[in-house]
Structure formats: C-alpha cells, structure tokens
Amino acid sequence: MADTVLKGHCLCGACTFELIGPHNFIGHCHCESCRRATASPFTTWIGQQNGRWAWTGTAPVPFESSAGNERGFCSTCGSPMYFRTDRFPNEVHFYAALLDDPNTVTPEAQYHADEILDWTHSALDQPKS
Numbered sequence: 001m002a003d004t005v006l007k008g009h010c011l012c013g014a015c016t017f018e019l020i021g022p023h024n025f026i027g028h029c030h031c032e033s034c035r036r037a038t039a040s041p042f043t044t045w046i047g048q049q050n051g052r053w054a055w056t057g058t059a060p061v062p063f064e065s066s067a068g069n070e071r072g073f074c075s076t077c078g079s080p081m082y083f084r085t086d087r088f089p090n091e092v093h094f095y096a097a098l099l100d101d102p103n104t105v106t107p108e109a110q111y112h113a114d115e116i117l118d119w120t121h122s123a124l125d126q127p128k129s
Contacts, residue, residue, distance in 0.1 A: 006105070008098040009057070010079035016057035017081070017094065019048050024091050027109035030116045037071055037080055041120045044096040044107050045083070053092060 003021035010016075024047035034043045060072030060081040068086035073079065083093040096102050110116075 003052075007056075007100045008094065009100070010060075010074035010077055010081060010098065012074065012077035012079070014058045014076045015055070015060050015074040015079070015081050017098075018054050018056055019046060019094060020052045020054070022052075023047060023105070024049055025109060026096065026105050026107050027111055028107050029111045030120075031112035032115060033065065033069075034083075034112075035117075037065065037083075038095075041117050041123070045093040046096050046099075046105060047088070047091050047093050050090050050092065053094070 006019040008017050008019070026044070026046050028042050028044050030042045035041060037043075058075070061075045062070050062072050062084075065071045070084045071080060072082040072084075074081060079098070080095060081098065082095070085093075096105050096107070099105065
C-alpha cells in the first residue's frame with residue numbers, strides 16, 4: 001500500500017509542501033511563542049520526520065525566533081510555514097491549517113497547556129454568524 005501524501009500551501013500559494021506517510025504527532029500548542037508567531041490563541045502542529053516531507057514550490061525563508069529554534073515564512077505573503085528546533089533534530093513541524101484539507105488530520109494532544117488563554121475554553125460557545 002502506498003504512503004498517504006498530504007499537500008498544503010501558504011496564503012498566496014507560492015510555498016507548497018507534501019507530507020508523506022505517517023506523522024510523528026498531531027497536536028495543539030498553546031505556548032506564547034506560537035501564539036505570537038501566528039497571532040492566534042493556539043496553533044495545531046503536524047510533526048513530520050525528515051525525509052518524509054518536501055517543499056514542492058518556493059521554499060520558505062527561515063527566521064531564528066530564539067536560540068536553537070527556527071520558523072519559516074513565505075517571502076511573498078508572510079504566512080508562517082514551519083517550526084524546526086534543535087530539541088527534535090530529525091523532524092519539522094508543519095501547520096495543520098495549511099493543509100489543502102485540514103480535516104484529514106485529527107489532533108491527539110495539547111502542549112504547553114499551562115499557557116492556555118483563559119478565554120480559549122469558551123471560544124466555541126460564542127454566538128456564530
């Protein structure tokens with residue numbers, strides 16, 4: 001059986017990628033660094049082993065967000081694309097929301113739960129329009 005291939009892209013479509021086969025993890029991160037990098041209350045990551053992902057369009061521009069931590073952004077539209085850290089040298093973390101169909105993955109964990117914003121819990125209870 002062939003490995004599943006998931007595709008994704010930035011807002012403008014210049015940076016594109018493929019994730020091949022199984023993922024190391026899929027989970028929400030609530031840390032302040034991720035919140036600031038995405039301007040959102042949390043982000044959802046897909047941890048992908050090196051050699052099981054590829055840039056298929058323009059490669060993102062790297063930015064060292066702190067010692068040993070790198071984030072990549074589309075140089076055209078500015079979309080955040082990935083996170084790489086010295087703590088996990090054999091994987092890259094991709095934003096699940098960038099997948100062509102984000103519903104193809106299901107988060108299974110939460111990280112840095114001690115940093116969850118108080119109002120995140122009630123966000124889905126707000127009026128919908």
